[in-house]
Amino acid sequence: MNRISKRQLLFFLACVAPVGKLALLPARLADKAGGDLLFPALLQFLLQAGAIFCVLLLAKRGMSFFELLKNTFGKVAACVLITVYALFLLFAALLPLLEQKLLVQTVFYDTLPSLVAFSPFFLFAVYLVSKPLASFGRMWDILAPLAAFGLAGILVLSVGSADFSALAPVGAAGGKGFFEGTMSAFAWFCDAALLLPLLGKFRYEKGLAWKGTLAYLGGGAAVLFFYAVFYGIFREIAPAQLFAFTATSKYFSGVSTLGRIDYLFIFALSLVMSFWAALPLQEAADCVLEAYGRPRGLPTLLGVGLSALYFVLSVVLDFRFTEALDVITGELVWIFPVFCLLVPLLLLLTRRRRREH
């Protein structure tokens, strides 16, 4: 069976997709919106939920993403469009990848490790990219409970240290803080865009659009609760806490007696994040393969090529991460709403071309 089941898809939306928002984004939102960090995040979740609803409705047509484009715009235009989309996915892959690299280097080492410390990730990415996209469904069966276990564990250990009065007064960041927070958060909210290449890999069942959207919003609620805990613990110094989910649980009273037991949950989430970071690469490769054919050996070759490219990028951007982040979430941030919100909506609104007989 080479399809993603309904359960696997819901697991992805409810448990795996939220994991990508637990590392750098909380600090970024706290920097822009202070104690109002929940509001830009809430708006993003609602926007994405709408876009996911659109994508799941598109699944009713029973076509893959490429077939959908081909059916609407013709083969040549579809090839061009899917290539552009693959380029977007490669662009979107940069942030989670650099985020994951920095997290591993900072959290799992006690002094700055050498560059090769993160290189096994790229070998892992080669393997993932060479596998068919539908294989992710089986991975989500394992990753979703792991993500739920990790986030629940971290929340249980952290919630006692939080002072939720830190979130008051509501609206202190003003419209500017809300706007800046919302804009910079776009780079982390690509969930609908990641769902599009999965079209055709799962079968639409009655009510899937609603169920998928609700599952996503459920995961989003857990993330928002985590943000509240995070800001309740760190208050004014929250913008300096780069890897939020690794920082909140260490103040649990048992940690001083038992040691960093919270690392169990941190490792679980980090593992899920590794798959999350590799997903856009795999989808980009899949888009290309679907459009231009899938000769034997090409998936592996693409995997090696993309991983090598991102390895080089990670080395080049090693000490320029902040600049890269500023560009991705600043000058180039408009790319994300175009592909993550506009494309699903436009695809839903465009009519099928009539077949010429």
Add this chain to the structure above:
Amino acid sequence: MNIKKFSRTLPMKLWLLLLGVVLFSFFSNDFGLVDIQKTAIILAAGVDKTEDGFSVTAQIAVPKGSDRTTGGTSSVEIEAEGETVSDCVSLIFAKTGWVPKFVFCNLIVVGEEAAKSDMIGALNYFLRNDYMSDSCLLAVCEGKAGALLSSTSAIDDTSSLAIEKLFSNAAVNSGKVVPNSLKDFAISYYGVSESGYLPYVRASEQEGGQNDHAPTSAGAGTNAGGERDEPQKVYIAEETALFSKGKMVGLLPREQTLAFSLLTGKVSTGTFGAEDAGKPVTLTVVKNGGGVSLDLKDGPTAKLALSVTVRLCCRSITAPVEDIVSDSVPSPILKSAKAVLEEYAETLFSMCREAQCDLFQFKRMLYARSRKDYAAWKDSLLLALRPEIEAKVVSMK
């Protein structure tokens, strides 16, 4: 080999090759794991102000012999001066060849001069350090922090471990000490109140103490190992340094430190003195539930509520044996205790106001409640606040 067959088995071969590369990288130590022999495990850091910048004293753990009769932790103190704390840390690396590792650093002591002139400058490096725990304890000391860390403790081989004992949970429950961490101090500084507190450590000579510990100091400016004839020290942290806008602005004596602890409701085993028919009496706090609030109804009012349940700990008057068995406290002593606690709290409030230190975070309370009121009062709140202090002292049944 058949090309078709080879192409079919290529992925597996590739994985094996890549696995080999990873294993080779790992076992050749190319993952950059830090060699323990080349690493300075810093237990504590002392920061002092110098004419040109700062001086940092790092107390570094050194391995002890495997002799089972020797316990504890040995250490050396390395001192370096520079324009910034970062320069000092780099110089420690240059002097020793050991990579300074702050991941196990549980204590930062800042000298009084540095605390009074540039506390945030002294702490900035530690706040930025990704590899340092922000739950690390923070303290101010009398004189130089370097001298404190280099002193010989009467109770432990390593001075920092002796100082950390002062901040144990038992000490917090006694209400005599109010420890603070790097994280909480930073939050209070960067918050709207811009005020905080730290325990103030003094070292005093232990009379008749002999130094029979292992060598504890080597490096710049100190003895390079060997027994030293330095007097043994004991440490006390019953006073509390007040901070406003990143500078030390006052010092709370032990009585006001206790009042602060009681107001935050943390005390469960502390003692304090009152009067019993003109003679001293000591009471034990068995239960504590204080609180501080802000009221704006009739002008800004600070409500300081102390609530303690006490029992007799020590009486100076002659009493029958039934008195020793009984836990209940006579009402004149309760009255005296109430007066004592109210006086402690009143002095505490006026000391904070005088030092312009918003110790109780009134500005934060106001900011969280109403931005409009905050804008109106933020500059004059501490001076305008009218204290309303009430102590409730009840006897244990």
